[in-house]
Each structure stands twice: as C-alpha cells, then as structure tokens.
Amino acid sequence: MFTELANYGIQKIIPDLTLISFFKENIESIIITHGHEDHIGALSWVLPIFKNKTKLFVSSFVYNIIIKRLLKNLNSRSLDISIFNANKKFQFGPFECQTFRVTHSIPDCYGFVLKSPYGNILHTGDWKMDEAPLDGEILDKELLQEISKEGVLLFFSDSTNAMSPGRTLSERNIYDSITNIITNPSISGRIITTQFASNVYRLYSIKKSSELTNRKICFLGASLNSYLEAAYLDGRAPFNPSELIEDDTDLDKYDNNSLLIVTTGSQGEPNSTLNLSSLDVSSKLSLKSSDTILYSAKIIPGNEKRVTKMLNRLSSHGCDIIYGNNKHIHTSGHAYEEELKEILKIVKPKVFIPVHGEVMSLYSHGKMALRECGVSKVAIIRNGQLLKVTRSPESSYIMTNHILGECRISNFYQFGNNLVSTYEELSINERIRISSSGVIIISIEFWKKIIDKNTDFKFYSKIKITSKGLWTDRGKLNSILKKIINGIFIKSRPVISVASLEQIIQETIAYMCFKINYQIPEICIVLNEFSK
Incomplete structure (x- = not known):
C-alpha cells in the first residue's frame, strides 16, 4: 500500500508476512482477483517465501500488469503462473476452483468458488453491480444462483461501501x-x-x-x-x-x-x-x-x-x-448497500464473513446480513486471526465462532530501494517529531578539577549547540540554553554520574523549549567526560 509517510522517506507499506511464512508448506496456490495495487503490490515480497513451490493464478490482464515487475524483482525461472478464464474450472491446490465475472473499476475482475467436501466457499473479490458496463461484462448472477442452489458454506464479500445507501452509478x-x-x-x-x-x-x-x-x-x-x-x-x-x-x-x-x-x-x-x-x-x-x-x-x-x-x-x-x-464524473467500484443486500439474498450463505473494509464497515455489513438478508451466522475476524469452521458429527450445525488463535502482526515499511523494517526499527516517531518540532544537538566536553577536596567542573571547549527546524529568535534561544547548562554544572554535586547529568540537562532543555516555543524538539545530548 502507499503511505502518508512519504515525507519521512517511507515509500510503501508492506504487509506482515509472518503468518504466511508459518503456513508456507501448506499453501499450494494463490489466486489474484484483479489488478489493483492493493491486491498485487506485495507479490514481489510474497512469492519468494514459497521458493517456487506455489502456483499463481491470474487473469490475462493481471498477467500483463505484473509480469514486468516480477521479472525485474525475481528470477524469471522461479515464476509458476497460470492464466485462468471466466467460468472455467481448474485445480486450485486441494480444491476445484471456478471463477466468475464481476464488475469493478478496472477491467477483467473475478470472484471465485472453491469446491470442498464440506461445502462451497465463495469469494466476490472487489465488486459492484453495473448493468451497463462499458466493456459489456456484467456480474455473473446466473452462476451465483446455480452455486446458491448447491449451497454455500462460506461467503466472503467486499464491505468497502457497506455504509453507503442506495446503489452505485454505472x-x-x-x-x-x-x-x-x-x-x-x-x-x-x-x-x-x-x-x-x-x-x-x-x-x-x-x-x-x-x-x-x-x-x-x-x-x-x-x-x-x-x-x-x-x-x-x-x-x-x-x-x-x-x-x-x-x-x-x-x-x-x-x-x-x-x-x-x-x-x-x-x-x-x-x-x-x-x-x-x-x-x-x-x-x-x-x-x-x-x-x-x-x-x-x-x-x-x-x-x-x-x-x-x-x-x-x-x-x-x-x-x-x-x-x-x-x-457525475466519478463512481465507486465497490457495491453500495442495496447491491450488497441483493447478492446476499442470491447466495444465501450458511456463514458470512465480511472482508475488505474499515472495521466499522465490516460490522455494518455483518449486521445488514443478519437483520435484512436472512443470514443466520456472521463471523468478523481481524487480520492475523484463524477461524475454524466445522460441522458437528451429530448434526449439520456449523460452528463459526471458534478462533483457533491469533498471530500478532504489524505493518512493515519500505525505506529506500531495499530496506524493509518495522515502524519502531525505522524510528518513524522520531522522524515525525523532528519534522514537526525540530532538533537540538548539544555537545559538551568537560573534566572535574579537584582543589582542596572541592570539585569544580571545567569545560575543554565551548558548549556547542546546533538547532534545526525550530525558532531560535536570532540565536537568543541558544544563548539562554548555554546559560542554563552552565548553571546545571555549577549546582551539580561532584559525585553525579554522566547519565544523571544528561537526564537533568534533557529535562531542563525540554521545559525551556516548551516555555519559549510551545514545542518540545528532539533533543540529542553528547557528554564527554575527560580525566586530567
């Protein structure tokens, strides 16, 4: 994903791949529903995890989008890509998979159905209902009705606009x-x-x-x-x-x-x-x-x-x-409330899992399914949670609320061309604070002079203060800070440690900067004590 942190050197947000890495031996295939960046952007990081053991299924349009970047970032020999066609069945790991056409804001978009011994699993991908799309490829309601007659165990549907009333414009x-x-x-x-x-x-x-x-x-x-x-x-x-x-x-x-x-x-x-x-x-x-x-x-x-x-x-x-x-010069590619209700009533799933949306949209979509669309069970899960859906041996009752566990995940951030790391490791909070409040760097070299059992602090050189990104009133702030630092040394006890001295200076400088500028900059203090 693209990020609001571009001004701090962060180029992209990369999803946490910990969970995928943990289950990599069990993941046989990946399917891409369409070519938007939030669905294909992480492939260059995901595919190397599987070391050429996982097959990638894409439409022809998506293939044309991704092939150049994958060949650029990965060894071409490691790519195992198959192009699927609408309504054609193919083997997708342990499942039989069938894709179906959906309408979205980009061409060649699909949902898919996975056939399993326990029932059909249906995923819409990103979609809307457009009865007059420019390419003539409308959402395949007929196939959805056929799948509904067979029975749908699990239904995943796009929730982006679950809180938008009415229908989208064509x-x-x-x-x-x-x-x-x-x-x-x-x-x-x-x-x-x-x-x-x-x-x-x-x-x-x-x-x-x-x-x-x-x-x-x-x-x-x-x-x-x-x-x-x-x-x-x-x-x-x-x-x-x-x-x-x-x-x-x-x-x-x-x-x-x-x-x-x-x-x-x-x-x-x-x-x-x-x-x-x-x-x-x-x-x-x-x-x-x-x-x-x-x-x-x-x-x-x-x-x-x-x-x-x-x-x-x-x-x-x-x-x-x-x-x-x-x-009327823009329309959304994600279904509004009435479209979401219509597809829920067509599919009639036993279990509904809203996906792809803000948390409030997921809950709104789930409540809509329960209250207005005849769905009896809804499961809303967070990224990293594992949901187990089982059939009771005694009956056809289906458990939907059994969370097997949760993997704590966090975003990773791309900095430069290669470095990918966490928010904390890239010190993003410090970057933000420096950009908004500035930075002060204070360098002090001193030694302790002992005369008649009395200790006096002496400076090897002048106190050096460098400030960037904050108001100094033509240097007056730096002069005030030097006087404060001198006062701290005069009042300090001889036995004071360098760490304690640094903490006192840090807190005093922060207080004075806030008093003058109503902001606390990033304060870097370098204390060097010499013996003489």
Whole structure:
C-alpha cells in the first residue's frame, strides 16, 4: 500500500508476512482477483517465501500488469503462473476452483468458488453491480444462483461501501458526463483530467471526446502508461498507446484548444505530475490560467488535506476546476448497500464473513446480513486471526465462532530501494517529531578539577549547540540554553554520574523549549567526560 509517510522517506507499506511464512508448506496456490495495487503490490515480497513451490493464478490482464515487475524483482525461472478464464474450472491446490465475472473499476475482475467436501466457499473479490458496463461484462448472477442452489458454506464479500445507501452509478453515466463536459463548446484552452491510473474505463470517454473535439491525447504519469499497455495487450484498451503524444514532448508547441491531457495525482501524491505542476516544479506540465481541470476521482479518506491544498494551488493558477459528486464524473467500484443486500439474498450463505473494509464497515455489513438478508451466522475476524469452521458429527450445525488463535502482526515499511523494517526499527516517531518540532544537538566536553577536596567542573571547549527546524529568535534561544547548562554544572554535586547529568540537562532543555516555543524538539545530548 502507499503511505502518508512519504515525507519521512517511507515509500510503501508492506504487509506482515509472518503468518504466511508459518503456513508456507501448506499453501499450494494463490489466486489474484484483479489488478489493483492493493491486491498485487506485495507479490514481489510474497512469492519468494514459497521458493517456487506455489502456483499463481491470474487473469490475462493481471498477467500483463505484473509480469514486468516480477521479472525485474525475481528470477524469471522461479515464476509458476497460470492464466485462468471466466467460468472455467481448474485445480486450485486441494480444491476445484471456478471463477466468475464481476464488475469493478478496472477491467477483467473475478470472484471465485472453491469446491470442498464440506461445502462451497465463495469469494466476490472487489465488486459492484453495473448493468451497463462499458466493456459489456456484467456480474455473473446466473452462476451465483446455480452455486446458491448447491449451497454455500462460506461467503466472503467486499464491505468497502457497506455504509453507503442506495446503489452505485454505472460507469456508463460517467462516460456520458465526461464526454458532455469535454465537448462543451464553452470550454476553451487545454483540458487536464486526473483519475486513478488503473481506471481504464475512463479512457473510453477520453477517446470519444478527443475524436469529437479533434484534441490530441497526452499521458503524464508512468502508471497511466503501464495500465494502458496492459489493457492494449489484452485487447481492452480504447486506443493504441502509439496514438498518444510522447510525454517528453514540449506541450507548448501545441495549440491550447487541441490538447487533452491525462495526469496522475488525483490523491495529491507528492511526486505526481499534477501536484508538482501545482507547485510550479513539474518538468512536464506548466499550468496556464486557461486550463480546465477535470477531477474524475474520489478523495480517499486520509488524503483530504493533501488533495484540498493541491486543488487550492491549482485554483490560484487561475485554472477552472470541475469537481464534485453532482457532476457525475466519478463512481465507486465497490457495491453500495442495496447491491450488497441483493447478492446476499442470491447466495444465501450458511456463514458470512465480511472482508475488505474499515472495521466499522465490516460490522455494518455483518449486521445488514443478519437483520435484512436472512443470514443466520456472521463471523468478523481481524487480520492475523484463524477461524475454524466445522460441522458437528451429530448434526449439520456449523460452528463459526471458534478462533483457533491469533498471530500478532504489524505493518512493515519500505525505506529506500531495499530496506524493509518495522515502524519502531525505522524510528518513524522520531522522524515525525523532528519534522514537526525540530532538533537540538548539544555537545559538551568537560573534566572535574579537584582543589582542596572541592570539585569544580571545567569545560575543554565551548558548549556547542546546533538547532534545526525550530525558532531560535536570532540565536537568543541558544544563548539562554548555554546559560542554563552552565548553571546545571555549577549546582551539580561532584559525585553525579554522566547519565544523571544528561537526564537533568534533557529535562531542563525540554521545559525551556516548551516555555519559549510551545514545542518540545528532539533533543540529542553528547557528554564527554575527560580525566586530567
């Protein structure tokens, strides 16, 4: 996953692989339901655990996305990948597996059914119900109804929007809205759209609009090109990547009314093209007051401040920003309440396990299943918990609330190109404190001079104080701190240890900094005692 800690040198969040490592001998196969980064991003860390003993099942579109990065990060000989097709059965470890089509915000998405001696296990993957998808591939309700007749023991379903009432808009509505906006004759100048890079469906409206307005399309952002290339290889792209203006082209050579620019940066990512251009530091895109920005995305929770600041900067350039739910230029790829209820009533599972969502969404989804969809048993489990589902020997009663155990897990963080470690080991709290409150480094070299049984502290050199990232009132703070440190040495007893002296200085400096700046910086004290 991407992280909010990018400013502190953290590039990605890597899941804790402890549990997978513990059971690696029992994991025979892995299936990828679709190509979003939160589902494929950890493969380069997961696959090496199994040492070529585990088979990876993917769709053709996902294969096109992941193959380059896996070949780059792993030995190509170690990859055992099979491409599956919709509704085709295949052996998945000890299970017979059958995939079925679902609709989402990226092409070629699947749920799957595992056949077991105890009953069918069904997982939706990420999904929504779209009766008019742009690629014509709707959720396969017929297969779900057939599986329901056989009986579903366990049902796992996406809970992301379990607290959103109603139904999601069709991507067809978004296609019409974006096309109408871009082809509006009242809009002049360059049109710059931003979206999630993986949403290939939005490119259909971009292609149609460019044809109607005779605008040339330019992609600015490597991830956009990666997904378009994968879609083109799979026959799902609305146009050939070769039709695009190359991203190193000087865009100022083109007439403003002839350009349709697609950029990354809908979440205000620090290094994205749109964010850098809002800061006037992008080498690829210089904003103009005549530009129109079409924000075709949702602000992911946690990114609100960052995105708002970016949009404000874009507005300060004079750009016209088209944004908001009432514009119908974005729709979610995750089902809303009414869709979730519908699929629960189709599947009729004996046990329901809501997955893929915030904790409050999981509980909301579970209550919905119990109260409104005729489900009798719901199990909500945390990451790292092991749930055992068994059939009683005396009857068909199914136990669902037996937690075998729990593995304590924590996120790992990628720092630099190779280093992956924990929050504590990377001292992220210190990084955050230094960035917000600054740092003070104090270096003191001293020795004890004994005269007539009296001990006096003497300094080898001047007390050195270096401060970064905090207000010093033109050096006055450092002068005050030096006087305080001198006072501490004068009042200290001869027998005081270096550790105690350091603690007293630390606490006194922290108090004084808070009194002056209302902040406590990171304080580093280096005490060197010499004998003479």
